[in-house]
Amino acid sequence: MFKSEAASWFRIYEMFQFQSFHMYGIIGSALFFGVIMIQFIKKFKLKSVFGEQINIPDKDKSFYRYMLGGILFGLGWGLAGACPGPMFTLIGAGFLPILVVIFFALVGTWIYGLIMDKLPH
Amino acid sequence: MEWIFKPWPWYIGGPMIAFVLFLLLFFGKSFGMSSNLRTLCTICGAGKSTRFFDFNWKTQQWNLLVAFGAIIGGWIGMHWLSDEIIVQLNPDTIDQLHQLNIKSAGAAYMPEELFSLHALTNPKVLLSLSLGGLLVGFGARYAGGCTSGHAISGLSNLQLVSLYAVIGFFIGGLLMNHFLLPYFL
Numbered sequence: 001m002f003k004s005e006a007a008s009w010f011r012i013y014e015m016f017q018f019q020s021f022h023m024y025g026i027i028g029s030a031l032f033f034g035v036i037m038i039q040f041i042k043k044f045k046l047k048s049v050f051g052e053q054i055n056i057p058d059k060d061k062s063f064y065r066y067m068l069g070g071i072l073f074g075l076g077w078g079l080a081g082a083c084p085g086p087m088f089t090l091i092g093a094g095f096l097p098i099l100v101v102i103f104f105a106l107v108g109t110w111i112y113g114l115i116m117d118k119l120p121h
Numbered sequence: 122m123e124w125i126f127k128p129w130p131w132y133i134g135g136p137m138i139a140f141v142l143f144l145l146l147f148f149g150k151s152f153g154m155s156s157n158l159r160t161l162c163t164i165c166g167a168g169k170s171t172r173f174f175d176f177n178w179k180t181q182q183w184n185l186l187v188a189f190g191a192i193i194g195g196w197i198g199m200h201w202l203s204d205e206i207i208v209q210l211n212p213d214t215i216d217q218l219h220q221l222n223i224k225s226a227g228a229a230y231m232p233e234e235l236f237s238l239h240a241l242t243n244p245k246v247l248l249s250l251s252l253g254g255l256l257v258g259f260g261a262r263y264a265g266g267c268t269s270g271h272a273i274s275g276l277s278n279l280q281l282v283s284l285y286a287v288i289g290f291f292i293g294g295l296l297m298n299h300f301l302l303p304y305f306l
Contacts, residue, residue, distance in 0.1 A: 004134025070289015080253025092195025108258025
């Protein structure tokens with residue numbers, strides 16, 4: 001995350017400006033291998049190290065929660081320039097103001113838990 | 122070995138992310154970083170206020186370990202594996218950011234105007250970071266996942282709903298990036 005610069009605010013800005021292939025290359029190549037891997041796992045019913053069959057649950061079928069939640073997430077991603085994975089990376093790298101972002105991400109998660117029953121899903 | 126100290130190209134970073142997904146599936150787990158935010162809420166006692174957080178967080182210890190690994194990875198990347206930590210951006214991007222008063226573009230890893238301790242004394246920066254975090258946390262849970270859960274795991278598993286979520290990520294991101302960001306910097 002750190003070394004491929006996916007944790008850099010600048011790279012996220014550049015991505016949304018469509019001015020570099022870098023982030024699309026990272027996500028695209030991860031997906032390329034991810035799709036092949038999961039098809040392979042499903043086709044050959046591979047087992048995990050614990051001997052259980054690897055089971056990848058399908059997500060709930062719905063539209064609103066994914067689109068509305070996605071847009072809100074995207075607004076935050078475009079502003080803070082970090083999604084939840086790189087947030088942790090940035091603590092380690094010593095960019096301490098990310099702690100403010102993480103604290104409020106926790107507050108946001110908590111607010112969701114409080115009002116989830118009132119939201120369209 | 123010289124290359125390891127340089128920034129890693131996308132064709133190293135992307136496949137490494139896929140490898141993390143493979144390891145997690147192989148150990149019977151799933152790849153989703155934002156679930157850790159829910160777990161951390163539970164550890165802080167949010168289970169008393171609402172049932173969404175009322176679960177045994179110890180079942181999620183493995184995922185917290187992944188997050189801890191990301192912290193260690195960030196530290197190693199910063200302190201051991203880097204001789205320069207400047208992101209080589211598109212010159213057009215640098216120009217645009219300079220116009221937005223982000224002068225550290227092209228000369229740093231993170232914008233000093235947002236992510237230095239000095240910047241934190243600016244109330245506007247504090248507000249932007251707080252709002253960004255709030256939206257990421259709320260949006261990730263509402264959408265049932267973040268970049269790792271939807272854009273990587275979900276799309277890899279050919280889930281249509283993850284495509285909705287990722288389209289949402291980009292609608293929100295483009296809206297912020299092209300129209301709203303100048304007001305927050």
